[in-house]
Amino acid sequence: MTRQAMLLAFALSMMLSACGARGEPAPGAVPEVEQAPPAVADSLVLTLAGGATVWLAEGRRAADSAGAPCFERSVEIRRDSVRLKVPLLFTGSLPTRVDDSTFRAELFRDCRPESAYLINIKDGMPHKIAP
DSSP states (O other), X not given: OOHHHHHHHHHHHHHHHHTSOOSOOOTTOOOXXXXXXXXXXXXXXXXXXXXXXXXXXXXXXXXXXXXXXXXXXXXXXXXXTEEEEEEEEEESSOOEEEETTEEEEEEEETTEEEEEEEEETTXXXXXXXXX
């Protein structure tokens, strides 16, 4: 095979490979569409000393092992115009007051409580409660 024939064969194979599927679903197949989280209003759940408030804010969709859906929400501490999001903590239950500067919240994963945390309103960092 000559060099020119090899180049022509290579170019032809490249053009044919470009004509393949482009990630489109097969005819008649319905593509799966990821649903956006529902628009849920923020909810005030606690009022603590010094005017600090604890809110359930936006969240994420989840499903339990049987496939039943739920919505796990993030936790925010608000004081005046400052909003402090508790990092990596999504819950499906209401946080509870421990004292004037601390509250308790449960981390949910797949619609089930996984572990409990104490959160100080000053820094918003969750500290795991030993089982």
